[in-house]
Amino acid sequence: MPPAATPVPTPDREGARGGPRRARDPRLLAPAVAGPLTAAVFVLATALARSHPLGPYTRNVVDLGQQYLPYHAYWRAFLLGDTHGDAFLNWNSGFGAGFLGDIGTYLSSPFSLLVVLFPADRPELALYAITVLKIAAAGAAMAALLIRLRPADRTGPWPLAALLGAAYALSGWTFNHGASVPMWLDGLIAFPLLCLVAEWARAGRRPVLGPLVVALAWTANFYTAYMATLGAALFLAVRLFTTGPGGSAEADPGTTAGAGSAAGAGTPAAGSAAVPKATARWRLAVLLRAGWTVGLGVGLAAPLVLVVFSGTKYADPTPETVFAPASWAELFGRFLPATANVDTPALSTGTPALLLALTLPFNRAVAPRVRLAWTALTVLVTLSLQWGPTHLLWHAGASPNGNPYRQTFVLSGLLLIAAWLSAAPGVPRPAALLGATALLGALALAARTSADIDAWSYPAAAAALLLALAALLPAARADRSAASRVLPVAAAVALLVAQAGEAAVSGMRTERQQRADVAWAPRIGPWQRAVAAEVARADAWPAYRTDPGPLPGGNEPLLLGGEGADAYSSLTTENTSRTLDSLGFGHYAKGRHPETLDNPVADAIFSVGARIRSEPTEPVRQDAAPRGTATATTTPVPPLVTVHPAGNATVDPEGSAFRNQELLLGSSVYALPAVRRTGTTLTARCPAGTEVWFWAPDYHGTAALAGGAPADFDGRPPAVRAPMRALGTVPADGEVRVRLAPERAPALPRQSVGCLDRARLAAAVARLTATGATEVTTTGHGLTAELPPGSTGVAVVAVPRATGWRCAAGDAAPVSARSHRGLLAVPLDGRATRVSCAFRPPGVRLGAAAGAAALLALLATALLARHRARRAGAGSHPGRQEFTGRPHEARSSGRNADYAPRRTGA
Template identity: 85%
Template sequence: MPPAATPVPTPDREGARGGPRRARDPLLLAPAGAGLLTAAVFVLATALARSHPLGPYTRNVVDLGQQYLPYHAYWRAFLLGDTHGDAFLNWNSGFGAGFLGDIGTYLSSPFSLLVVLFPADRPELALYAITALKTAAAGAAMAALLIRLRPAGRTGPWPLAALLGAAYALSGWTFNHGASVPMWLDGLIAFPLLCLVAEWARAGRRPVLGPLVVAVSWTANFYTAYMATLGAALFLAVRLLTDDTTGARRRLAALLRAARTVALGIGLAAPLVLVVFSATKYADPTPETVFAPAGWAELFGRLLPATANVATPALFIGTPALLLALTLPFQRALAPRVRAGWTALLVLVTLSLQWGPTHLLWHAGASPNGNPYRQTFVLCGLLLVAAWLAAAPAAPRPAALLGATALLGALALAARDSTDIDAWTYPAAGAALLLAAGAALLALRAALLALRAARPAAPRLLAVAGAVLLLTAQAGETAVSGMRIERQQRADVAWAPRIGPWQRAVGDEVARADGWPAYRTDPGPLPGGNEPLLLGGEGADAYSSLTTENTSRTLDSLGFGHYAKGRHPETLDNPVTDAIFSIGARIRSEATEPVRQDAAPRGTATTARTPVPPLVTVRPARDATVDPAESAFRNQELLLGSAVYTLPPVRRTGTTLTARCPAGTEVWFWAPEYRGTAALADAAPAAFDGRPPATRAAMRALGPVPADGAVRVELAAARKPVLPRRPVGCLDRDRLAAAVARLTATGATRVTTTGHGIAAELPPGSTGVAVVAVPRATGWRCAAGDAAPVSARSHRGLIAVPLDGRATRVSCSFRPPGARLGAAAGATALLALLATALLARRRARRPADGSHEGRQEFTDRPHEARSGGRDADYAPRRTGA
């Protein structure tokens, strides 16, 4: 007996609400089911890996602990008004750094606002919850897309849409990359949403909602949104090319609507996006990377579970889901053009991962440092769309399943030599395949019983049992894969400990010592990084993709160390640089027990206070350049304005350096490329970790010069050390105290700061330049007295304001480059969107005579299929009488 026809909603009260409740349920159940399933499996994988907050082990691997955790902790304080800076400027990091670009890079996702719901001392829990919610949202978004790509007059099996949506959200890319770089998860959400926007453009619907979705996607994370937009464009192209009911004119119209939608959406996001683009222009450049494609064995291996590697594409979507995707070429319920089009798309996108020019296209023209396969989530999404298209019309026939199994076996065989294969890979894939085969057999048996029309309950029970087996296969394999990836990351990559008593002790000391803006308080180094964001204070430590080149080069020239190829300057415990940057309170702490992965660290903290000049000092107008290759000791003296070091000739004999300095001075060793230890006789060795270009070793104190003035430094390194011409400097504390006293006497008598500005009152008659202890960055504008603000000048890398002897006040303020142009572009896009909304509303009020087909955003009339009742993606079914 044929199924009853689905009633067509009419524009009455029921139609205005979207049709009968029964017809709407799958559109709601699929996303809800996918979100819940995704969250459950994600949490299960965390528990199996025994990771915090569901176990004792830290999740803070690589940038998760060094960037995203501190940024979210600072974001909470910022949203609650507990920071010195504002949206334009962050006074805590890098001695003052632009913040709006960092917001657009790390924090502009709507999910990031949820940090305010968690206690200040639980930032890890907040970030984990945000990560889980983003992942669940990605699964729901994909399920919402899939359930709408349905045969005409039917919604398709919503449980399958939910399962495949969860498979997308819990791909290998998510566990291997997205979970530790949570900002990329916004791109994971964006891809299915942008594909929905493409569907609206194809049908001529949602002219206002579409640009808003694009705008939110690009605002949340423009980097992965760019990749998602490329993927959605490919999705739209295949949908148009495989639809034989749409002529060339309608295809062109759909493309134009899609282009308009994307342009408006990006325009609305421009106030943030253009600031980020501008900031990247001034950011410290990373070394150029030449793309080297992964071996094919590695690429095929990443389709399998429990594989992890940042240098290969993480393509795992679950063996059952992959098996369904591989049935696409053999699914005869699909029209031949659909099978050919989608198969060609998947092959071409896979090849694009491996070819240099398309690699650059995916990454906006710049090969990234680190993971070269950041766009992999798009291919995972396309694979799952293919799985849905193959399975939505009906369960694949045995022949299609056999063909897909043969392809899967060939891929697994080709991957056998991959170095990414884990001991769990083949057993997990085999178990999932067996369970999926059992599900297929039960589905086939249910179909046969349904045809016989005997015992009506039996087919339903078999179908439910098959669905349970398929769910167990997909979810179980995914949870195991997530567990193994987390464990491999903890073992193979850099990690930071959990937040614990040690960090809290430092945070308490910072709060007690804080005296901003009279002086800075540096929280000192702890495992992880970005301590001023996490714990408060105003130090040099800053880890951002947008750290300016001037900041990095200026601090390098003064003996500071860095990580991340220059984009992560670290603090320097040196009294001369403390005087230069007005660090009047420095927190020194140490662990009281070994730092472990499976425990929160404990430690003690104390505050050391030192007299320092104010943040704004007055210097003679002299040469204002700085040479990073010159002696860091000499650069410190030039910026301080006084000679405080003795720079002796150094004689090198094997691994021993000898020199002579005044007795009682302090020996400092500077060797930015040196990796090893250095020590004076009978003194504890100091460790250096120079690994150019990624890591630069900071200057370190070795101890006092003995009474005879002989300095003997013993080096211990695995390789022959590379040393600068002047690696040793002997600091005279009395000279330094005199220099500080002079700068204090002639410096600002009062300093005030606002969210993105600083002002200082100067002694009358001050001449030369007023030097602000903030790295000069594009966007700073300064004025002396009542003069009009102009672009700030530089004095050896710091902000400088020329003085003529008449001005007794200087002021500077920061506006991020690109902010004005972005605001103008956003306002223009908003006006265009309002015009679009008014035009669409006027058209919606005209009589519905067919000339307005497809415009449904402002009318209750439901959108009707244009294919004359037959879905263009599916071949006609032959049924018996």
């Protein structure tokens, strides 16, 4: 018989003299230690990186500052009743945008509710605290899973489960992606929880709690929950292959005769009770239970999930992405610490944890079938990252824009489960440790050409590896003498130092690399607070809109208040993006982030009567909160609802933005001259005293009138579209000369110059005000306007038309809103003096129906489970059900088939 691993004594096991086990439950100890340990290491990494709130440097990289920070600031105001909109509609962003889909995308995690505990001016602190708690919860969840996969005949080394749980939550994926995209962290929590649900389905337990856990995971973030569900399905498949019906997950996880052992498959250990054989019928029953559980859970989450799914159908489409796998050197390099790259998979789990995972193929203390199945699974999942069809499967059929390896946290979890299965029976023997070291060395050698390798990667990995081997090798060779019992304790301490120290260094380097390599936004400081104060003083919604203006970051109306065009959401509708593009607005994120346009004609169209203009008083830096000044300017504008003649209601997005503005305004206010281009100079003639506006959405460079200050344009199609900008006033001779300084060959539209006549604009505003609504009132997701008697034509509401809007004139029944050049429109017949519109998110009715059906099915499941529990009687049904109130049965005397029988006297 091959040598078994050396068992490691732990505080909750029986003492050396056979004394009673201490009254401490490892199922509670493991997660209770893993959570605080995870939080402490993550906070230490933040402090080492000198990132806010534990240092002066901003953490607001990429979408953290542009999306999640503003959304959480708005969420706090929403929960406290301080917003104009409700759960259906957000009046602040994008001139009125659906909000329920954004809740389901960004804010539906239970952790997001914690924002109400923090001051309104500390959203960064709130978001950091939520991030830390999510990561800690992921570590605790993984530890809870691992301790339930322990051998059946012993309590298991809960300190190791806690350490590996923390390693999972502090993986490279967390530092490189999850910490800056907090909504994905809900998937990090979901994976071990869904694996627990799979264990319950395998044991025929918890028929009600299981669907509720699935529903919570899919509600918190259905995107990563989908990936976690796929990972849990793979977990269950391997468990069905390697284990049999062994009772409850807590009492006997994996006892089977069919899994095999080192001595031979199907032979129970000497003196153990016979264990039931895994049959095809039993496996089919488990799969059906698991499918029913997932179906119920997803159905309960449908009220949010279907709204998000429907919203994606109408969202501005991003350019199609063709998956290009990372090179193998890059993939192997990402197993090492202190590496960061959004285009390659973040696979680091810490060198000590990876070392233990790599011992599994060599560890003869583990049953051959288990070694084979878990090794094959981790290899196949790693390969699935690199193959186009499986890449699409992981991402629900659509290759994402941006990070193509968002599912990597599942592989990290599988690696740590493999590490646990190898190390749970005791420290792997020296042969297994040396074999794993050789594999790790080969991996590091293959990664030497990777561009992702940091100067700290190899030193940090080598130090952690040496410390881990120095701890594990003596412990693996220890005998049963009293002196040797200190070795496991020393080994545990050394492993903790190695794993936690490497994770802290890796997190520190990742944060520093992100600050240096990717887009960032400054911290919240006096500049933003000055703008917010001006917005609060000027705001008069719905009499007119107040636009907070552009600041570094994005989503300013959510963060600072007001009602502007700026909006950054994955669900920004295609109509909103195209309508604003056609009017000269700019955008980021390939159209899903429209930005504000400081243009008086656009302000008149959208009833922006107050505009905040601000400037920094010192350079904006990463290591300081920005300071700046802000002033509010008010301008007469038409009401939110205006009346226009009936007629052509379309906008040609390929036409002139100046002309499209005039069509929506209903008046000609620009002089549109013929533009001649000579090299980098544009010449035209306009009436003296008019304002020169330059529109070139794809242009990257500067433009200036002769003698004027240059204006910056940042067009980078298709991701970034530059807004039109004012260049100055036409001189007395009427000659307009625009000098370009392009960074690359300029691409200009045919009508790139327009000259605005302010007098004509004032007349147009006066006319629309006189014929427009006399009073406008708004509710959470609706609007009502009183019109002058006899109004005919079409009432135009200054809100982009989106699916879900329904409008009516007078007492007529509401119907799907029409579009007038991209805005909401209600036909008028001269009799109605009132129009009303209300928004209902697409998919909400179907989602509510699916949720109600799932709830009824869950209640039926609960009643059936209770009926079966009553019929079964005391002691005839293994494990605790939700409704029996009976304690668990005594632990089975059979040994877990995940592990080979121990050799006595080892």
